[in-house]
Amino acid sequence: MPLPALTLSLQFARFHDVALHRAALPRSQVTRWLRHALDADAELTVRIVDADEGQALNRDYRGKDYATNVLTFDYATEPVVMADLVLCAPVVAREAAEQGKTLRQHYAHLLVHGALHAQGWDHETSDADAEAMEAREIDILTRLGFPNPYAT
Structure with missing residues (x-):
């Protein structure tokens, strides 16, 4: 079965x-990772931001006044x-370092x-939903050649 567009x-x-x-984040790799995670064709915008923009968006749309990943x-x-x-x-970089990734x-x-x-x-x-989502992430990432992101 072909990957979604x-x-x-x-x-x-x-x-x-x-x-x-x-x-x-080479564009070709980002495209590959996302296509493997999709079950249908998609139109996605991926935006990489600094802490100020991340915090403002999280505060304004989720009511949580901190930058999230x-x-x-x-x-x-x-x-x-x-x-x-x-x-x-900055959050992604900090978490990667903390998690040894x-x-x-x-x-x-x-x-x-x-x-x-x-x-x-x-x-x-x-x-149950958390376990199902985690299992799906592990499966996709394994197929992409990445280790289990939840392994400690």
């Missing part, structure tokens, strides 16, 4: 070490998945995570 807009805000994050703004799931995925570069590994995980949210997956609704 993806129209991707990959955007980088201007911030101190943006070159490091651009290097970890990934925000998913989903607009449609059918017939085409339409969503914006916003990743906060490469920046590339952590971005791949968070992009898969965000793409699943865009399709209606939710880990905050119940333990």
